[in-house]
Amino acid sequence: MYQKRPGVFMADWWDADGRRHRKQFSNAHSAREHEHRETALAHAERASRELKMAKTGGGRRHPKEPNSGTMDAAKGKLGVMIPGMGAVATTFVAGVEAIRKGLAKPIGSLTQMGTVRLGKRTEGRSPKVKEFVPLAGLDDLVFTGWDIFEDNMYEAASNAGVLDYRLLEQLKPFLSSITPRAAVFDHNYVKKIDGPNVKKGKTKMDLAEQLRADIRDFKKTSGVSRLITMWCGSTESYIEPTAAHQSVKAFEKALAENDEMIAPSMIYAYASLMEGVPFANGAPNLTVDLPVMLELSRKNEAPICGKDFKTGQTLMKTVLAPAFKARLLGLSGWYSTNILGNRDGEVLDDPGSFKTKEESKLGVLEHILQPGLYPELYGNMFHKVRINYYPPRGDNKEGWDNIDIFGWLGYPMQIKVDFLCRDSILAAPIVLDLVLFLDLAQRCSDLKGLGIQEWLSFYFKSPMTVPGLYPEHDLFIQLMKLKNTLRHLKGEELITHLGLEYYD
Numbered sequence: 336m337y338q339k340r341p342g343v344f345m346a347d348w349w350d351a352d353g354r355r356h357r358k359q360f361s362n363a364h365s366a367r368e369h370e371h372r373e374t375a376l377a378h379a380e381r382a383s384r385e386l387k388m389a390k391t392g393g394g395r396r397h398p399k400e401p402n403s404g405t406m407d408a409a410k411g412k413l414g415v416m417i418p419g420m421g422a423v424a425t426t427f428v429a430g431v432e433a434i435r436k437g438l439a440k441p442i443g444s445l446t447q448m449g450t451v452r453l454g455k456r457t458e459g460r461s462p463k464v465k466e467f468v469p470l471a472g473l474d475d476l477v478f479t480g481w482d483i484f485e486d487n488m489y490e491a492a493s494n495a496g497v498l499d500y501r502l503l504e505q506l507k508p509f510l511s512s513i514t515p516r517a518a519v520f521d522h523n524y525v526k527k528i529d530g531p532n533v534k535k536g537k538t539k540m541d542l543a544e545q546l547r548a549d550i551r552d553f554k555k556t557s558g559v560s561r562l563i564t565m566w567c568g569s570t571e572s573y574i575e576p577t578a579a580h581q582s583v584k585a586f587e588k589a590l591a592e593n594d595e596m597i598a599p600s601m602i603y604a605y606a607s608l609m610e611g612v613p614f615a616n617g618a619p620n621l622t623v624d625l626p627v628m629l630e631l632s633r634k635n636e637a638p639i640c641g642k643d644f645k646t647g648q649t650l651m652k653t654v655l656a657p658a659f660k661a662r663l664l665g666l667s668g669w670y671s672t673n674i675l676g677n678r679d680g681e682v683l684d685d686p687g688s689f690k691t692k693e694e695s696k697l698g699v700l701e702h703i704l705q706p707g708l709y710p711e712l713y714g715n716m717f718h719k720v721r722i723n724y725y726p727p728r729g730d731n732k733e734g735w736d737n738i739d740i741f742g743w744l745g746y747p748m749q750i751k752v753d754f755l756c757r758d759s760i761l762a763a764p765i766v767l768d769l770v771l772f773l774d775l776a777q778r779c780s781d782l783k784g785l786g787i788q789e790w791l792s793f794y795f796k797s798p799m800t801v802p803g804l805y806p807e808h809d810l811f812i813q814l815m816k817l818k819n820t821l822r823h824l825k826g827e828e829l830i831t832h833l834g835l836e837y838y839d
């Protein structure tokens with residue numbers, strides 16, 4: 336759904352044959368409802384066709400058939416470019432350096448510590464992910480970034496207050512050497528902060544050109560062979576897609592005309608994709624979740640993924656909600672509240688930025704519990720999410736969940752979750768995995784032209800999918816999807832967990 340002009344809202348959907356449709360409405364609610372209904376119908380139609388095909392055996396690849404795709408080796412250095420050098424970015428970069436120096440372990444990172452089971456349970460083949468597929472090594476990562484503040488990464492990490500100063504002191508020379516490039520920033524999109532390190536340009540297209548020059552400069556001066564952009568910038572104010580975001584042509588015209596519906600994060604995404612650089616979005620902003628970016632990503636074979644790192648409370652939600660659904664336990668309400676005192680918390684104190692985050696957090700339960708399929712269990716659930724800025728806690732967020740469920744004969748029960756977490760400690764390994772997997776995607780003939788990398792949904796609160804496909808939110812389905820994608824790339828048998836062969 337997007338707003339064409341004031342008072343004109345367009346439902347925008349793809350039918351089961353991949354044809355695009357648009358219909359005009361005078362309010363956002365009706366347009367969104369219509370789009371959801373048509374999308375669900377298209378999805379059901381496609382699912383029933385797939386079922387028919389599966390029954391007749393058509394279109395199915397034999398599990399043993401080798402994958403004909405190619406996967407290039409990870410040769411040379413990988414440049415990691417980060418718009419937003421705050422708490423998450425500095426915890427990630429400092430962490431990589433600490434691990435390289437043997438000072439700490441990459442806990443929480445699937446690429447570094449995870450394994451993939453291959454073949455039957457009896458075969459005992461479970462290589463490490465990083466040994467199974469050709470990922471860039473940590474020693475090959477080189478960093479740069481942009482921020483509206485002039486602090487280098489040592490100063491920014493000290494201000495963020497996530498990591499112990501004794502660790503930071505040991506990393507000081509390295510972290511101090513990474514200084515931010517001037518940012519593309521618009522105070523209207525992030526109301527709570529302002530800073531001096533900002534680019535000037537007559538039009539948004541000028542700013543995009545300056546970012547493209549930064550990217551080329553970094554590539555040349557660092558000597559890297561490949562690049563990745565990883566948005567770790569603040570959450571921008573909530574907007575919905577407009578006509579300006581529907582194609583590259585419309586977007587470029589809008590850039591030249593300084594269209595106010597183009598947010599800074601979109602300018603970074605455009606610049607990266609134009610330079611053929613993959614882009615991951617760690618915030619809930621639209622950024623790359625737009626037709627223009629999908630078009631560019633496919634054309635330039637620069638994979639994209641997003642949105643919004645799945646770290647604390649939503650991680651728990653996507654573990655617990657599938658358990659309720661699996662056991663057919665009903666849900667009458669889920670109240671989630673947080674206290675958070677870092678700069679992210681301050682930015683989210685603005686209603687525009689909070690709305691962006693809220694949308695991202697709210698979608699999860701609807702998609703997992705499918706109230707349309709289970710109206711008696713989930714048709715009446717009340718879901719609320721609050722984030723409260725509370726400075727004394729800094730980055731150490733506390734997230735409470737009160738969950739009202741009901742069981743056999745409708746008898747009510749309650750579950751309370753109190754997660755005293757560390758936001759950036761949970762986010763940093765996600766950043767590392769996304770950097771390494773997106774780089775891998777660009778080296779795989781099967782993945783690089785797809786645009787959206789849905790197999791990376793595992794890492795996001797609000798995973799991107801092609802239009803017309805609902806996202807998978809269940810953490811364990813997402814993990815299976817990710818590992819099966821790796822098996823597929825290597826021509827290994829996919830694991831279905833059927834397991835009848837053990838009893839033959």
Ligand SMILES: NC(=O)c1ccc[n+]([C@@H]2O[C@H](COP(=O)([O-])OP(=O)(O)OC[C@H]3O[C@@H](n4cnc5c(N)ncnc54)[C@H](O)[C@@H]3O)[C@@H](O)[C@H]2O)c1
Binds near residue numbers: 645682758
């Ligand atoms: N930490 C988590 O658990 C988590 C989870 C999900 C999403 N996120 C998202 O990740 C992002 C980063 O989180 P954080 O805790 O590091 O926040 P932070 O406030 O510490 O860092 C964000 C940085 O982005 C900079 N920035 C803002 N707009 C910019 C622009 N246009 N160009 C360049 N720099 C810009 C800010 O100056 C700041 O230094 C936020 O959007 C947050 O919502 C974080």
